[in-house]
Amino acid sequence: MASDADRRLVPLAALQHFAFCPRQCALIHNEQVWADNYLTAQGNLLHERVDSGELETRKGVRFERGVQVAAPKLGITGKLDLVERDLSSGKLCPVEYKRGKPKPGDWDEIQLCAQALCLEEMTGQNIPEGALWYHQTRHRQVIALGTELRQRTLQVIADVAAMLASGQTPKAVYGKHCHACSLYDLCNPKLLQQDNSRKYVKKLFATDDTDEKTAE
CATH class of the missing domain: 3.90.320.10 (Lambda Exonuclease; Chain A)
Structure with a gap:
């Protein structure tokens, strides 16, 4: 210590x-x-x-x-x-x-x-x-x-x-206070808060799996 x-x-x-x-x-x-x-x-x-x-x-x-x-x-x-x-x-x-x-x-x-x-x-x-x-x-x-x-x-x-x-x-947590922060443009809290890319990819592959099972 x-x-x-x-x-x-x-x-x-x-x-x-x-x-x-x-x-x-x-x-x-x-x-x-x-x-x-x-x-x-x-x-x-x-x-x-x-x-x-x-x-x-x-x-x-x-x-x-x-x-x-x-x-x-x-x-x-x-x-x-x-x-x-x-x-x-x-x-x-x-x-x-x-x-x-x-x-x-x-x-x-x-x-x-x-x-x-x-x-x-x-x-x-x-x-x-x-x-x-x-x-x-x-x-x-x-x-x-x-x-x-x-x-x-x-x-x-x-x-x-x-x-x-x-x-x-x-991680960024977007709120009204963000607009008073001088780091707003560097932090991009609103953009990061709305980043749904992981959900999109998960949904995309889940759909593919469903289609394959249907085709069988």
Whole structure:
């Protein structure tokens, strides 16, 4: 069994990718496939602005941007957009910046929770909540990092680690979410979903067998 030192740490971004679509996660992190669209370009620009910000302190809160974190015990690593530190209590709060608006799924919350888990492993501090800031709505959403979300996040970490270790890419499952994915043209989910060639061949030979029996 590989030691923690030899273990491949899962990027925090991979957790969000997996929660959104396991196939997307495998294409990006196993097959190294990537393509930008206008959504990802806007997201990259937003994160560049966030990461380039200088360290500052306002109203007793220290704002640290582009914070590198790693949690070898959990097997995850990445860079946090922003960590707020209350100077009076020392309490930490991770803040993740997103280009759009709140999602129907929990993939943003999972990424944020994993960030908190990294900080907890590194500092020994309990972090009960974090925040998501959405550029489209200009709204900051406080997220309680409760037991259910933590369990879901730990499961996703385990699932991503297993998938990356296997080197396998899941089959496409077409859905409405596919049209928001920058890998749509490379993935071809609708085409693969409707691939009936195996059924066609099976039916073709089944028909031939029937004809032969009839001829006899």
